[in-house]
Amino acid sequence: MKCALIIPSWVPEDIFSSKTAGSQINYWQPLGTLYVAAALLKAGHDVRFLNGAFMTHSHILNKISEYKPEFIGIYSTTFGWDRAVRTADDIKDMHAEAFITVGGPYPVAVQELCLRDADSIDAVVTGEGEITTVEILDRLSQGIDLHGIAGVAYRNNGEVIKNQPRALITDLDSLPFPARELLGEADSYIPPPATYKRKPVAVIMTARGCNRKCLFCFQIDKYRKSGIRYRSVNNVMDEIELCLKQGYKEIKFIDDTLAADYNRAMGIALEIKHRRLDFTWFASACVNQVDKPLLKAFKDAGCWAILFGAESGVQKNLNSIRKGITLDQTRRAVKAAKEAGLTVYTPFLFGIPGETFDEGLKTIEFACELNPDIANFHAITPFPGTELYDNLDKYGSMSSDLTDFTYQGAAFVPYSMTREEIAMLRQIAFKRFYSRPGYLFKRLFTLRNLNDVKAAIKGFQSLFWLWMKKGVFSRKGNLN
Structure with missing residues (x-):
């Protein structure tokens, strides 16, 4: 399945004063997203990573229009939630058949609120995403809903359904290493x-x-x-x-x-x-x-x-x-x-x-x-x-x-x-x-x-x- 993992577009001035941003801004490798990407690649899916730290909102939409992914995962912090919703809304408007999930600290903390905030979002990954995201794609490929998948909240016929939490991964050695090969120019990070x-x-x-x-x-x-x-x-x-x-x-x-x-x-x-x-x-x-x-x-x-x-x-x-x-x-x-x-x-x-x-x-x-x-x-x-x-x-x-x-x-x-x-x-x-x-x-x-x-x-x-x-x-x- 074709998958796009997205960090919505942002600029340093969204976080820092424009006059002090130069001494504070950082571009960390998004480790959580890269772990999920690695799990999807291991499961045989095609994965693209679009990082809004280095792309405008329009650039992200153009890439989605060209690639036409069936599954989209959007990462969000608290301060970036409005951008995540905008990204999901605009993608859904032009690519209605795409299944859109969100993950990250803010969606994990207020998962049901996120689904009520945005009709364009189909599901929230409510914990660690490596196993859960692969299971979501397995269901989507079979045309089956997300009922019973641990670690997911989702919308079904307008109703928000919150599945049981997923147990945290104890054998961390079993996880594939983060897919840094998707980052592009390493010097940017x-x-x-x-x-x-x-x-x-x-x-x-x-x-x-x-x-x-x-x-x-x-x-x-x-x-x-x-x-x-x-x-x-x-x-x-x-x-x-x-x-x-x-x-x-x-x-x-x-x-x-x-x-x-x-x-x-x-x-x-x-x-x-x-x-x-x-x-x-x-x-x-x-x-x-x-x-x-x-x-x-x-x-x-x-x-x-x-x-x-x-x-x-x-x-x-x-x-x-x-x-x-x-x-x-x-x-x-x-x-x-x-x-x-x-x-x-x-x-x-x-x-x-x-x-x-x-x-x-x-x-x-x-x-x-x-x-x-x-x-x-x-x-x-x-x-x-x-x-x-x-x-x-x-x-x-x-x-x-x-x-x-x-x-x-x-x-x-x-x-x-x-x-x-x-x-x-x-x-x-x-x-x-x-x-x-x-x-x-x-x-x-x-x-x-x-x-x-x-x-x-x-x-x-x-x-x-x-x-x-x-x-x-x-x-x-x-x-x-």
Whole structure:
């Protein structure tokens, strides 16, 4: 069967301020879509991938008109839902016989609402898509409806039907590797400036799920009943070696925390070094799961940077979001990573339930005290499917505009703060952190190549606009 997998058209300015987009925008490889594509290819289907990051809406429609797929899968986040609906509507208008499904974080979280929002959408994949999507195509090829397929919500004669959930995939080694061959030019898929050393960059996930229950984090396994499902070290290494054969020079591991299993993380690092694989890599980890020996092993295996979710400089607020860490653990992890020779990234959040403006200022002070190489300052966002979203009345108010749901706009405002205060804190944080003379001197001193220079220029351009302009961070919807 002819299949088209689509990410609707978007531009950086849809997410970031037009004056700061250059230093923040990233084009990640869409791993979930590529896993589904690989499963469809393995099942014998013909698959095309249309990525709206690099195509206009009209270009996507033209490709669909030429290809005439029988099955279409559209990926959607919360902020991209309106674009997903527009894409589905326009495709259905010109290609009515196509069966259109949607998947991704937003449809998974509010599946029945999605079907009621758009008559052009025939079904929602309500969990992991590799097995479910293949089963949908099996039914379509036989002319049979979707009754009984686990992990699907669908419309039948105008009625929305929600089938039973599908059990999460436990044997991740059984899945074919993501179909990166569908991406086209690999160099197009690059993370934000200053977050990679070499191109092209591949993305790999070595495990799925998370044991933690952070208030703001979306997981398909909403209640964390399945814990973390790991791929074997050998399976991960096989994918790394395949990426290197395909020409990739750097890998970004996008596990929530690569160090969730300490011994396994150490095993991955040691195996990379043992095989003498030539690539650089970047990973994320929780501050209470690492120590200097592990971080040194990462460094020796080619890791150049580590991200720690610091989130707040006030212990009360870390407790409120159930982060499960202490400020001292963050201090120790950052110190150990620096001593191991790693570049350190730390994101922070403003607008945490119960947080005050003065506490936000303390978070900025904490960021400056930690002095990571890169810090980012986001607005906490109540994505559908998170506990924050499910308990809004308890915590605060939410924007009426889904395009605010990007970590950039203040989609959520706690009862203890105003929307304007959140925007002000973000602006103060970026200005204060990145305009410190010592920090600026260090950044200039560590420029090593053209990529470093380009990243620095984009960063300085963003910093200039932060200094010159007020209200850089967009605020669109009304609060409900």
